[in-house]
Amino acid sequence: MKKYKGVAVGAGYFSHFQYEAWDRIPEVAIVAICNRSLESGQAIQQKYNIPKHYTDYKEMIDAERPDFIDIITPPESHLEICEYAATRGIHIICQKPLAPNLAEAIALVQLVKATGVRFMVHENWRFQPWYREMKRLLDADILGQVHTVYFRSRMGDGWGENAYIPRQPYFRNYPRLLIYENGIHFIDTFRYLFGEVCRVNARVRKLNPVIAGEDWANVQFEFDNGLFATWDASRYNEPNYPDSRYTFGEMLLEGMQGTLRLYPDGRLTIQKLGKPEEQHDYVHENTNFSGDCVYHTQRHFIDGLITASEFETNGDDYLKSLTVQEMIYQSAEANMPIEVSHHDTLKKHLSNPLKSIS
Secondary structure (H helix, E strand, C coil), X not given: CCCEEEEEECCCCCHHHHHHHHCCCCCEEEEEEECCCHHHHHHHHHHXXXXXXXXXXXXXXXXXXXXXXXXXXXXXXXXXXXXXXXXXXXXXEEECCCCCCHHHHHHHHHHHHHHCCCEEEECCHXXXXXXXXXXXXXXXXXXXXEEEEEEEEECCCCCCCCCXXXXXXXXXXXXXXXXXXXXXXXXXXXXXXXXXXXXXXXXXXXXXXXXXXCCEEEEXXXXXXXXXXXXXXXXXXXXXXXXXXXXXXXXXXXXCCEEEEECCCCCEEEEECCCCCEEECCCCCCCCCCCCHHHHHHHHHHHHHHHCCCCCCCHHHHHHHHHHXXXXXXXXXXXXXXXXXXXXXXXXXXXXXXXXXX
């Protein structure tokens, strides 16, 4: 069995989920970690038996010559690290947000494509087990034509003077927060489940005055196939269930033949027209993060390297999700629906991709 030699940059809150998942993939050996803080980096190094620790990612890449790099750093660092790794022929899996703005994300994807290395965004939401099962059920036409979707999310971690500090304090300073950091997950997952978005209509608010960006949003999506979806989200108000970070909310799918529901504990139910609601059994476990989706994301990355198959969240595809994200902000600013044209939006920025549009 071939072992893929990996290195990783970053030792923040979410990185722990990624190191734990790599430790369970037999084809992978993480040989080095890079982090500017020796204390936090060495804690991960010792916990997961990673042989080496660096404080300079360039030194690590040049010394270790890995097969791939896992980039788990803030978005403003991604372009520089990706460029250095890609020009040295190293495959890349990179955390989201991919870049501070759409223009820089386009530049990053273009740069990586030009080198020919494999690139995947660590977009793990679509790999949550309930969404994989929903996709299977939709492909089996269990509901007939789906016409309406509603997702309600209440995180409750964004109220008060100490909002976000225990887990991810940098959220407080993001000029764009809820759509940029959390909403992108749902954009990508909605595209995975329902197809391409053709129109958005959005409203955003800042409820907590101590933060910079929005923490409340109501976004309506219209899809090419005529389906309508609503994402109703707030990080300010609290949920009435014990674990807000398992499914991150509750979801309703209505079709011509019945209804599919996702509950906050991961349960799925199907209610056929004229019949009572029945539980749909499938496998999901509260392991690692949100149904072990980090493991399944990284497993997908390695399987793609092994089989030379395309990644679901490759650079080109992910730019479509980021285009929808940008249109949501434009809709909220203009207080009106916005048509989504991936071709026109991307073409607009290809000629000068580093010109920020934020």
